[in-house]
Amino acid sequence: MTEVSYRIQNHSGGGTPGQITLIIPSGTAERVKQGQPSPSIPGDMVFVVGDTLVVKNEDAVDHQLGPFFIPKGTSAAVTFNQVANLAYTCTFSPEKYLGLEVKAPLTVYTRAIGILDAGIPLGILIALYVVFAIRPELAKEAGNK
Amino acid sequence: MERKILWTGGLLLLLLLIISASIAMGNRNHFNGVLISPSPEAHDISSLSDQNGHHVSLQDLKGKVVLVFFGYTNCPKECPLTLAKMKQVITGLGDKAKNVAVVMITTDPSRDTSAQLGNYLSNFNPDFIGLTGPASNLEQTWNDYGVTVLDNGETHSALVYVIDKFGKLRLTFSQEMDPSAMFSDVQILLRE
Numbered sequence: 001m002t003e004v005s006y007r008i009q010n011h012s013g014g015g016t017p018g019q020i021t022l023i024i025p026s027g028t029a030e031r032v033k034q035g036q037p038s039p040s041i042p043g044d045m046v047f048v049v050g051d052t053l054v055v056k057n058e059d060a061v062d063h064q065l066g067p068f069f070i071p072k073g074t075s076a077a078v079t080f081n082q083v084a085n086l087a088y089t090c091t092f093s094p095e096k097y098l099g100l101e102v103k104a105p106l107t108v109y110t111r112a113i114g115i116l117d118a119g120i121p122l123g124i125l126i127a128l129y130v131v132f133a134i135r136p137e138l139a140k141e142a143g144n145k
Numbered sequence: 146m147e148r149k150i151l152w153t154g155g156l157l158l159l160l161l162l163i164i165s166a167s168i169a170m171g172n173r174n175h176f177n178g179v180l181i182s183p184s185p186e187a188h189d190i191s192s193l194s195d196q197n198g199h200h201v202s203l204q205d206l207k208g209k210v211v212l213v214f215f216g217y218t219n220c221p222k223e224c225p226l227t228l229a230k231m232k233q234v235i236t237g238l239g240d241k242a243k244n245v246a247v248v249m250i251t252t253d254p255s256r257d258t259s260a261q262l263g264n265y266l267s268n269f270n271p272d273f274i275g276l277t278g279p280a281s282n283l284e285q286t287w288n289d290y291g292v293t294v295l296d297n298g299e300t301h302s303a304l305v306y307v308i309d310k311f312g313k314l315r316l317t318f319s320q321e322m323d324p325s326a327m328f329s330d331v332q333i334l335l336r337e
Contacts, residue, residue, distance in 0.1 A: 062291045067178075067319030069291050069304055071185050076317070078179040091291075116161060123158045130151060138147050 017050025017105050024070070028092045029061045035094050044099040051102070052079045063091045065098060176333065177326035178307060178316035187211075187306070187314040188289035193250065193278035196263030201248070201274060203312050210334045211246045211308040212318075215292045215300055217253035218265040223303045223320055224249075228269045231305070233324040234331055235270055244310075244335055247273045252294040254283055309334050 022045070028038045047053065054077040057063050057070040066088025068076040080102040090098040190213070191202030203211065212231060216224035228249070235242045249266060251257035254277050257265075262275030277283070287293075292300050303320035307330065315334065318327050 064291050067304060067317055067321075069179070069181070069306065069317045071181065071291075071314070074181050074183060074185055076179050076181045079175070081177070120158070120161050123154070123161060127151075127154050127158060130147075130154065135147055135151075 017048055017052075019052045019054060020045070020047065021054045021056055021075075024055065024057045024059050024063055024092045026058050026060065028059045029063070032092060032094050037094050038092060041093060041098075043093075043095070044101070046101045046103065047080050048103050048105040049080055049083060050105045052077055053100075059092070065090050065092070176316060176330050177322065178318045178330050180316055181314055184309070184313035184315050187213075187308040187312055188286070190248070190250065190276060190286060192282040193276040193286060194259070196259045196266070196275045198259060201276065203308065206246050206308075207312055208310050209244050209246045210310060210331055211248060212331075213248045213250065213290070213306040213308065214304075215250050215252050215287065215290065215294075216303075217251055217299075218257050218261055219253065219297075220299075227303060227305065227320055228266070228273070230322075230324040230327060231273070232269045234328045235272075237324075237328050238331070238335075241332075241335055242272075245331060248276060249273060250276045250286060251283070252287065252292065252300050253297065254278070254280060307331075307334070310337065 022042075023040060025038055025040055028041075031038055045053075054075050055063075055065055055068050055070050056075040057072055060072055062072055063070045065076075066086065068078065068088075070076040082102065083104055084100075084102045086100040086102070088098050088100060090096060187203055189203050191200050191204070194200050212234075214224075214227055214231070216227065218224075228247075231247045235245060235247065238245060247270065249262070251262060257275075257277055259275070259277060262277060266273040266275045284294075287300075290306055294300050305318040305327070306314060307316040307318060309315045316330060318330070
């Protein structure tokens, strides 16, 4: 029933959540000082809710991307929990900003949870119906035989 | 026959409940803040002194979750907002609050004297620690934590740096984070 109702809804979203790794290569800070971009770092990034962004700092200095403080030689990770359009200050881009868009997801998990959310109360109602409606009827029929 | 149907239905319901509970429990240790790994040893702060003139090191605070924040007492918005969130987290922890330390390191040493820091922080919580010190020591600490300070004390970083009970820098909280999300993360670290 929940699957049917889901399909009836006009639901459009992004893909399935996953992990995306952004690597800050060695020498990036030097290139940024000279106004040069790092080829592996995009200008904008698009995610879906549930995506985990891992920023891996292979440079010799600490870097920052909005709420990410990434000491040298470490990775920083966050999972995006809500739809958002973000512009983060960025120490590894000559523009000093990186745009991130977070879209709504489409996942088997959310659909399964929806089915469970509807299924458990439905199951309880069915059980109560059997106990209080069907069973007495069956007992009455058995008694009449 | 009816008994069999009832038992089967009951077992199926129980199974569904167990699955739901497992999924919910699986999310217990999910951090809301930005997770840093491998977690480096947090840079020490012992070159600075608190509002009572005492040096405070992270070694002294081992065994506690430490929330480090960079701000200044004349900050119009971000700093009081962040401190208010810290206050909410501490209040929510109840007895466990004694295992958490909130440290504000000034970015405006010319105006933030020890007394000024103490008065300011006491508005939020008298146990909050305010650190200041010589300019060179402060600049080193700002640099250690990636904090860029402008002339009037403003920073481009309103992050809260979260150091676990073992002295490791584990997470950062952004200023947009809900106090409830911060609270959840602190609870996870306290349970470790």
